[in-house]
Amino acid sequence: MRRNFHICIGLLVLLMSGVIYPASVQAATPSSFDSVLIVYDSLGIGSRQEGNVEALKRLLAAFQVQVTTESIDSYKPGMLANYSKLIEVHNRSDLAEEDSEYLTDLQSYQGDFLYIGGMPRDKLVRSLGLQIQEVEKIADLTIGPFVEKSIRLRTVFDSEQPGVRKYGALQLQNVSYPYGIQQGALAYVPFMEKDTLSEIALSYILKDWLRQAQDSHNYLVFKEIYPFSDLSLLERMSDELYDAGIPFIVSVHPVFSNTDYPAMKRYINSLKYVQSRHGTVLVEAPFVATIRDDGRDLYRQMEHFIDVLAAEGVVPLGMGADMFWTYDDYFSAEGMAFFDSVVLFPDTRQIYKAKRNRSEAFSSSVYSVDPLFIQRYLLDRHLFESLPMDTAFTLDFVHDDSELDHLMQGLKDSWIRFEDYKKGDHRVKTANNELTSERGLLVLNGVSLGTQASHVETSSDYEYKQQEKKSFETWFTVQNKIFIIIILITLFVFSGFLIIGYRMYKRKFYK
């Protein structure tokens, strides 16, 4: 009886501690996310497939999984045993496949398996009942509300097997074939190319294959916002979006020095204004000029910027970064460790400091897409449906009023329903501050924050140059004056002597 009582007390304490001290949210630990291994035969550089592995990595990141990428050539025996989810990307069709360590391990692999490529493994062909035909034809790909015309195909497939789920349709004249197929742990798509509809189409299959059931959301994100952007235009845009009932996100470039300048104050005031108009602030990854950091500490710099924002009541809720940041040991540990939520943009310029083949996963990771890309394939704008994953429709911040007017008209006409990022759970933590969002509210160090703000004029008065400490100033001024007088008198006397000397010389020698 006494023993049971002690157990009950112990359980109660454990429960209480869970309530009072919730688990700290740093960048999520690898163990808390599913792991997926991508094995590819080639990156397809110079071919149509170039970039498809990168696109796949970005899609997977949006489903909150940790990704490891390995080429078949660098595959180490036994590696497959550590994963329960495998994606094989087959980009090469020119060479016959040789025996490899990977193929040996694949024989005994029992986990989930998705194959992307024209020649699926026998196991898949058998299990999914695939009937593959080689064709050289042009087809239209449709999936959901999207269509891409005139795709060149090399193979098509179908399956009569009961219980398989088919995705999309490849329309060849009067015959239709599925784009992808999935049943339980197995899935197959014949091709995937970056920046085409096949990239989007794959996301539908991935969601089911990864067994993810949650609803997806759409966000409107603005990039290219600097302290020296047109801040009054930013405020006007916030007003117009607010009036139109469109919540939005601004991914703002961080500032690591001169954070006490009036210019910084104006930047912060504008961000506060954005917050007051249903805008959410994300910290954009800084520009990496060089990997030689000469002792510069990225962690301290990022922490400083977040703290400066927090001190003024601006609550960033996550980070906007190119995807390569998550594949770099240094950047993920030093630059992203404060955040549990990210929006991952396609890489514009990869510059690694400590490259690795494993990604960092985040509890909220939004897939960034250019609205024009979606528009290109949308059959009818009224038919828009959310993509299977959380999606950020990312735009560059406008340059002038006319661009803003054009943008606003486009957004008002759009049928995309944008969500308020604050409604999700996001957390940013530094040594001094904890910034979170809870049910649409911003919380700073446990205190709910009012976001009311109006336009504030910041004075330009600031002492940029520290006055040097001067001692004995009067003494030196007097001394200077005395010396100047002495020097002038000396010069005068000297000139006099020179003239007298010259006259004497002339008188003596030129008589």
Add this chain to the structure above:
Amino acid sequence: MAKAPWFKKLGDWMKILSRYVSPSLLATSLVLLITVFVLFVPPYVGMADNGDYFRILYSNGLYFNTPDYDSLYFGYFNKEFGIFQYFNENASMYTSSQALLIRVSIWINQLFNQQVFDIRVQAVLLTLMYTGAVYLFVEALTWRMKPKYGYIVAVLAVFLFADTAYTAFFNSFFGESIVWIMLTYLFASGLLLFRKRYSDYGMMVIFFISGLLLTTSKQQNAPVGIIIAVMGIILIFVRKQRSFRLMMASSLALLMIAGIATYVLIPKEFVNVNKYHAMTRGILMQSEDPEKTLESFGINRQYAILRGTIHYEPYTTVDVNSQILEDSFYNHYGFVSILSYYLAHPDQAGKIMNLAAKSAFTIRPPAMGNYEKSVGKPFGAQTKFFSVYSQLKRALAPKTFGFIIIWMLVIIGLYAPHFVAAIKAKHVRSMTRLPLMLMMMFMGLSGIFVSIIGAGDADLAKHEFLFTAAFDLVTFAAVADAICRNLWQNKPEADHEP
């Protein structure tokens, strides 16, 4: 008063010596000996890469073939580089006379080794060129002077020209090596024209070629061509023959064009980096009210936040080559508007000049090591061997712009009487020395001005090499002329030029 016996003995010894070795030959031999010892006898002395090698290397068909090259930056000198064995897509990224030197060096290197380029091949070429320059320069100062004075000048010349702060550049891909050698040739050929030592035509060719290579060696030397062209006008009238005058005038015109071309051909990326620094590390650094200053240029006052930042920071708010900077920052100012700004704000110009003067007497940039990693010296270790002059100069020179002004006034004061006398005597050749001195001093000053206007206070020690080199040559010439009693004593006579 009777001379001491040892002094007489010294005089006798010098007379004997002068029969076999002239002061210029003595100085040249010693400089060659020391330089060869420093550059080609282990442990080899050279310069570590500060990150600038990349552009000159890849544009000339070389690449970093050392696996841990990143660990060598700033710390260690590396002497071997790979030669591209396939098409080089980076070719013609960078155009300079230094590129020409490297290509010739690669060609010679490939006679022995097709795959690996040894930088000592370039050092051999530079040492040979340097030997000629030192010989001509010392000859210009000591020719027909009393042997005892000549040899003193020769010994002093060894301390200047064999200083490892200068010669270490030969084992590097920095353009400073060619700047130093060509500046010496240019000044020497000018002085030799003045002294009428060798064929005027020969000296004219050397003057032109060295001026051309100097102007095109670095982008910041663009004004040098213009300065030579203007200050060298008097050289046209040294001889009366039309052919000489025509050739000299054409040479000067070509140098002017070369200067303009060097300025125009600067690749945009470098312009952006320097433009960025010119504002953030120059004008904004010195301004009491950066926001007002920016508005005077028509730039958004918010850019004040970039005050003091440098492009080489690893993590920055904005890419220095981004469109936003291009459209709303760089497009609002240029060389001329910055120059006008400094002219309108002499107090700020004065402050930055003083800042510049602090680094103006440093020959060897303090950041770069001289030894190979295999030698086992600490990271960034610099050689102390034969660098008395450079160390004394760095330690003792008063580092203010006022000193530079006084130095210029003293030099002008020393050479002005001779110039006035030459005008009175209507002896054009004798008039050339002061303009030559002025040409050198203006080139030095241009080094400082271009650094400040072009890139603020970023990398000053390295950007001001032209000043430190010109300062050394002019000061040495003045000291040598004083020792040889050649400042005022040799009065010009009436012109009897052909």
